[in-house]
Amino acid sequence: MSTNTYSLLQTIDDPEAMRRLSRAQLKTLAAELRAYVIDSVSKTGGHLSSNLGTVELTVALHSVFNTPYDRIVWDVGHQTYPHKILTGRRERMATLRQLGGLSGFPQRAESEYDTFGTAHSSTSISAALGMALAAKQKGEDRRAIAVIGDGAMTAGMAFEALNNGGVHDANLLVILNDNDMSISPPVGALNRYLAQLMSGHFYAKARDMGKSVLRQVPPLLELAKRLEQQAKGMVVPATMFEQFGFNYIGPIDGHDLDSLIPTLENIKSLKGPQFLHVVTKKGQGYKLAEADPVAYHGPGKFDPAVGLVKAATPPKQTFTQVFGHWLCDMAAKDQRLVGITPAMREGSGMVEFHKRFPGRYYDVGIAEQHAVTFAGGMACEGVKPVVAIYSTFLQRAYDQLIHDVALQNLPVVFALDRAGLVGADGATHAGAYDIAFVRCIPNMSMACPADERETRQLLTTAYEQEHPVCVRYPRGAGVGVAPLESLEGLPFGKGELRRESASKKVAILAFGTLLYPALQAAEALDASVANMRWAKPLDEALLLKLAAEHELIVTLEEGCIMGGAGSAVMEALAAHGVVKPVLQLGLPDEFIEHGDPARLLALQGLDAAGIEASIRVRLSAAVQA
Ligand SMILES: Cc1ncc(C[n+]2csc(CCOP(=O)(O)OP(=O)(O)O)c2C)c(N)n1
Ligand SMILES: CC(=O)[C@@H](O)[C@H](O)COP(=O)(O)O
Numbered sequence: 001m002s003t004n005t006y007s008l009l010q011t012i013d014d015p016e017a018m019r020r021l022s023r024a025q026l027k028t029l030a031a032e033l034r035a036y037v038i039d040s041v042s043k044t045g046g047h048l049s050s051n052l053g054t055v056e057l058t059v060a061l062h063s064v065f066n067t068p069y070d071r072i073v074w075d076v077g078h079q080t081y082p083h084k085i086l087t088g089r090r091e092r093m094a095t096l097r098q099l100g101g102l103s104g105f106p107q108r109a110e111s112e113y114d115t116f117g118t119a120h121s122s123t124s125i126s127a128a129l130g131m132a133l134a135a136k137q138k139g140e141d142r143r144a145i146a147v148i149g150d151g152a153m154t155a156g157m158a159f160e161a162l163n164n165g166g167v168h169d170a171n172l173l174v175i176l177n178d179n180d181m182s183i184s185p186p187v188g189a190l191n192r193y194l195a196q197l198m199s200g201h202f203y204a205k206a207r208d209m210g211k212s213v214l215r216q217v218p219p220l221l222e223l224a225k226r227l228e229q230q231a232k233g234m235v236v237p238a239t240m241f242e243q244f245g246f247n248y249i250g251p252i253d254g255h256d257l258d259s260l261i262p263t264l265e266n267i268k269s270l271k272g273p274q275f276l277h278v279v280t281k282k283g284q285g286y287k288l289a290e291a292d293p294v295a296y297h298g299p300g301k302f303d304p305a306v307g308l309v310k311a312a313t314p315p316k317q318t319f320t321q322v323f324g325h326w327l328c329d330m331a332a333k334d335q336r337l338v339g340i341t342p343a344m345r346e347g348s349g350m351v352e353f354h355k356r357f358p359g360r361y362y363d364v365g366i367a368e369q370h371a372v373t374f375a376g377g378m379a380c381e382g383v384k385p386v387v388a389i390y391s392t393f394l395q396r397a398y399d400q401l402i403h404d405v406a407l408q409n410l411p412v413v414f415a416l417d418r419a420g421l422v423g424a425d426g427a428t429h430a431g432a433y434d435i436a437f438v439r440c441i442p443n444m445s446m447a448c449p450a451d452e453r454e455t456r457q458l459l460t461t462a463y464e465q466e467h468p469v470c471v472r473y474p475r476g477a478g479v480g481v482a483p484l485e486s487l488e489g490l491p492f493g494k495g496e497l498r499r500e501s502a503s504k505k506v507a508i509l510a511f512g513t514l515l516y517p518a519l520q521a522a523e524a525l526d527a528s529v530a531n532m533r534w535a536k537p538l539d540e541a542l543l544l545k546l547a548a549e550h551e552l553i554v555t556l557e558e559g560c561i562m563g564g565a566g567s568a569v570m571e572a573l574a575a576h577g578v579v580k581p582v583l584q585l586g587l588p589d590e591f592i593e594h595g596d597p598a599r600l601l602a603l604q605g606l607d608a609a610g611i612e613a614s615i616r617v618r619l620s621a622a623v624q625a
């Protein structure tokens with residue numbers, strides 16, 4: 001694209017420069033910004049539809065508010081590319097989500113404009129309220145603005161924050177960015193309520209009553225009058241948000257700078273909790289994304305003129321697809337099965353299941369805690385819930401896992417997708433901790449399949465148990481071991497010996513997909529290799545046999561070393577009074593940023609060469625000692 005296309009945008013290196021522009025120039029800037037987002041995401045991949053929906057809102061916020069002194073807290077943060085471009089990171093967009101490059105989400109370390117690190121949803125109102133009340137504590141006049149989507153708004157955390165925020169005299173503005181979409185179409189009563197707010201019904205009713213809530217751009221005096229009326233309980237009907245104690249304004253067109261800018265300017269001078277409802281379109285301004293915002297939620301690279309195209313040769317089956325097929329097959333066999341997703345139908349491979357078994361499919365919204373307890377309730381009644389959840393998002397529901405499922409020993413299957421490093425989404429989305437945080441819970445089991453075939457088999461084994469079981473598998477495809485058609489499981493809690501060394505020096509105990517690089521490394525080292533399959537229960541018989549026969553035990557997992565499967569091995573050896581050198585390989589005690597997943601694994605020494613090198617270092621240290 002010629003530089004002319006961005007003649008205004010390329011003069012904007014920080015929002016201060018935007019504040020000198022006329023309204024007409026801001027409109028030009030927004031058009032250039034939209035083109036720049038499409039152009040750069042098409043080259044790097046990343047989140048697209050949500051960013052196209054926030055172009056004008058971003059321009060309006062940075063031009064009206066005194067950022068970064070005033071704090072904008074973006075929810076999830078997958079819609080912050082326009083914000084990044086306008087806050088000095090335009091030229092670095094080419095590095096987005098790559099190793100050493102810009103993060104796909106706000107990061108405090110990346111820019112002073114990124115006021116709060118995010119990527120998991122529904123945290124913005126809490127964080128912004130914290131900032132607003134901190135400002136009050138410190139006697140500072142700054143504003144805190146939370147920008148939250150209608151999808152993110154469905155989470156309990158958002159309501160906890162509204163409940164708290166509505167009773168404080170804080171300079172808090174919550175902007176609901178309502179595009180009537182989550183990643184997939186939104187679900188639940190809140191969505192219905194927002195649709196009702198949007199329908200003429202509410203407005204007509206309010207207009208009849210002579211109230212001023214309907215004005216597209218409410219002038220300051222009217223807003224002040226409304227606040228007073230609200231305080232006196234005169235404004236009827238109140239929106240839910242008013243009942244929470246917020247001054248509700250809107251809905252206004254989130255793509256119209258002539259509405260957005262004056263409205264925000266008015267709100268800026270109001271005190272106390274404000275709630276602005278803006279209506280946007282996911283994918284706005286790029287026809288293909290408008291038509292299919294789901295496909296363009298997080299596309300890979302594409303030609304903007306052509307859009308996304310199907311790969312000529314079908315790519316390898318992903319673990320997610322293996323899960324999706326297993327779910328359908330098991331549902332066909334067992335009428336009791338229900339599938340539960342907290343708003344991740346596509347990502348968790350449940351589109352087909354939803355189509356074929358609509359009455360047994362539950363998208364509960366972005367509500368991981370609820371998803372787990374809801375599954376517990378179903379299990380109490382003899383229904384067989386399978387909760388498909390990204391490892392990273394299960395973190396949200398830890399108490400529910402312990403208190404509502406494990407403590408009552410309820411047979412729920414947790415299909416933990418995105419276990420291990422996920423690549424471009426980075427540290428926020430890495431499934432690094434699940435083995436450690438699950439295995440310490442009584443009654444819980446944790447399966448770590450090594451490939452596609454085992455994933456299907458271990459899902460069946462998990463489903464057959466009378467207690468809760470997690471099955472963890474990574475993002476993307478594995479080595480390509482085709483799953484069997486049958487729904488046969490594997491023995492519960494049992495591993496297998498995959499390679500027996502002649503020298504009996506080293507035994508590698510692999511938990512999960514790192515089995516395959518372990519087998520490669522073992523060829524060079526002449527090591528024995530066990531495919532452990534279960535982090536809990538541990539196959540102690542196999543472990544003790546290998547420990548008795550070998551000089552060094554090496555544990556290997558794509559998860560944190562601290563408390564992980566290697567720790568389980570150490571604990572078991574100690575419990576049996578076996579003293580044996582153990583080398584634990586896995587993820588270190590640090591957050592691992594975004595980048596190509598294979599490269600990230602190699603950097604952690606978790607590819608075949610890295611595994612071999614670490615073992616050789618340990619062996620030579622042992623010789624020297
Ligand atoms: C706790 C948590 N659960 C699930 C997700 C996955 N996720 C990312 S964006 C998104 C949809 C958000 O919808 P909305 O807030 O309306 O934003 P939009 O994409 O429509 O702009 C979901 C489910 C997440 N980031 N965090
Ligand atoms: C922002 C968010 O949480 C999701 O959009 C996430 O980026 C999806 O990741 P996958 O591509 O692994 O489904």
Ligand SMILES: [Mg+2]
Pocket residue numbers: 149150151152177178179180181182
């Ligand atoms: Mg939305």
